[in-house]
Amino acid sequence: MAFDPTQKILIVDDMSTMRKIIKNMLRKMGCNNIHEANDGIPAWELLVQAHEAKDPFQFIMSDWNMPGMTGLDFLIKVRADERFKALPFLMVTAEGEQTNVITAVKAGVSNFVVKPFNIITLQEKIIKIFGK
Amino acid sequence: MTMLQDPEMEDVVIEFCDESDQLCQELEQILDDYEEDLTQTALLENFGQIIDRIMGAAKSLDAELVGRYCELGKIVSYKASQTTDVQLLEIVSATLFDTIDILNSIFKNIRTNKEEKVDGIGLNAFASRLKWLSEKFNNIQRSSVAVEEQTQGQESIDNLLNELGL
Numbered sequence: 508m509a510f511d512p513t514q515k516i517l518i519v520d521d522m523s524t525m526r527k528i529i530k531n532m533l534r535k536m537g538c539n540n541i542h543e544a545n546d547g548i549p550a551w552e553l554l555v556q557a558h559e560a561k562d563p564f565q566f567i568m569s570d571w572n573m574p575g576m577t578g579l580d581f582l583i584k585v586r587a588d589e590r591f592k593a594l595p596f597l598m599v600t601a602e603g604e605q606t607n608v609i610t611a612v613k614a615g616v617s618n619f620v621v622k623p624f625n626i627i628t629l630q631e632k633i634i635k636i637f638g639k
Numbered sequence: 640m641t642m643l644q645d646p647e648m649e650d651v652v653i654e655f656c657d658e659s660d661q662l663c664q665e666l667e668q669i670l671d672d673y674e675e676d677l678t679q680t681a682l683l684e685n686f687g688q689i690i691d692r693i694m695g696a697a698k699s700l701d702a703e704l705v706g707r708y709c710e711l712g713k714i715v716s717y718k719a720s721q722t723t724d725v726q727l728l729e730i731v732s733a734t735l736f737d738t739i740d741i742l743n744s745i746f747k748n749i750r751t752n753k754e755e756k757v758d759g760i761g762l763n764a765f766a767s768r769l770k771w772l773s774e775k776f777n778n779i780q781r782s783s784v785a786v787e788e789q790t791q792g793q794e795s796i797d798n799l800l801n802e803l804g805l
Contacts, residue, residue, distance in 0.1 A: 524655040524696040531651070572691050601695035608796055612803045619800060621793045623698040623706075628793060 510637035512537035515562065519543075519550040519569035519581065520599070525622075529568060529599070532626045536633075547576025551584060558590055566633075571600040571607065579611060586615040595636045599624075642701040644753045652753070655700055656746045659693050663746075666690060666739050670732060677728045683720035686735065687713045693742070704755040704762060705745055711769035712738045718776035727775060734772055741765060 516538055520526045526543045533541055542564070544550035550569065557563050567585070571578040578598055585591045595617045600607065608619055617636045620628060642648050666689055673682040694709035712735060719731040744757040756762065 522658060522692050522696045524651060524658050525699060527651050527654060528696070528699050570695070572688060572695075574688070601691055601698065605799060608799055609803065612800070612805060616805075618805060619796050621796055622695045623701070624793065 510566075510633050513540060514538070514565035515540045515542070515557065516566045516568065517542050517544065517550060517553060517564045519545075519547060519567065519573070519578070521545050521570065521573040521575075525570065525599075529629075532629050535626055536630060545575075546573040547578065547581030547584065550581055551576070554585070554591065563590075564594065566595045566597070566636075568597045568599055571598055571611075579607075579614060582611060582614050582616055597632055597636060641753075643749055643755070648700070652700060652749065655696050655702075656750050658696070659705075659742070659746055662689055662693055663739050663743055667736075670736055670739070674732050677725055677732070678723075680720040680722075680728075683716045683731070687716040687720070690716065702745075702749065702755055704766075705742060707766055708738055708742060708745075708769065711766065711773055714773045715769060715776070718773065722776065731772065734769065737765070738769065 516533060518526050518529050518533075518541060520529070520543075523545070526545075530541050530543070542553060544553055547569070550567075554564055554567075569578040569581055573581075576584075578600075582596055582598065585594060585596060592615075596615070598611050598616045598619050599622060600619065601622045611619065618632050620632050643652055666686055669682050669686045669689070673679055673686075690709045690712045694706055694713060697703075697705035697709055715731060716735060719728060722728065741757060741760060741762070744760070745755050745762075748754055748756055
């Protein structure tokens, strides 16, 4: 499945600044169906609601370090649900620590992007995820 | 022109300063609580998690100095949470208070002058002090905080992801 900018995207980050930065990058890539949550708990609610409303999300970008529900816990919850098993999930982190990467890969992450990143890196990651 | 000076980024930069101000207040409260009882090292771990949030956004906005202070503050607080050396913890507490003061001053200056500088303070000297302090904990290792040894940039992470089949 190739990436389509009209796809419904969920950004999960506790820093609204980061959500805005990512949103700006995605908008520059032509995306306009972008939704936000400030940690894994509201993100999960949005995900389920959207699925039940038959307007599901097609891509998640989630921060790793968040209060409430961390990015890893959110990923594990997403992958444990049959409905979201194959949903592309890009993890965003301030530090790419080897052990975290391995844990996330085992949990089913689609890819990893390390902050700070630019639009080119984000595009490459998205192409890699959707190009599979 | 840096991202901090880019008119297109003005809203994001202001929001970053506002959000960071709030987080700095939380950090100050944590340090106030911690100062009352230096054995509550879990508070330092909490400090590390909060300052990490500022760090990620700062680095993304090319606020290099803020990012560097936050990174060092994170290393110091996490590693200090693993020690029981009270004398060292007193230094940690005082230094982290100074870090927050300096961050507050930098945010103020970013707002008014769109620059990361503070008159009358040797920012690089202070960064060296933080680094010196972080090195006092070199014997302490923990996977989530062993930044120097295990933190990877995007390229190394991509190599690792390739090896893992992604």
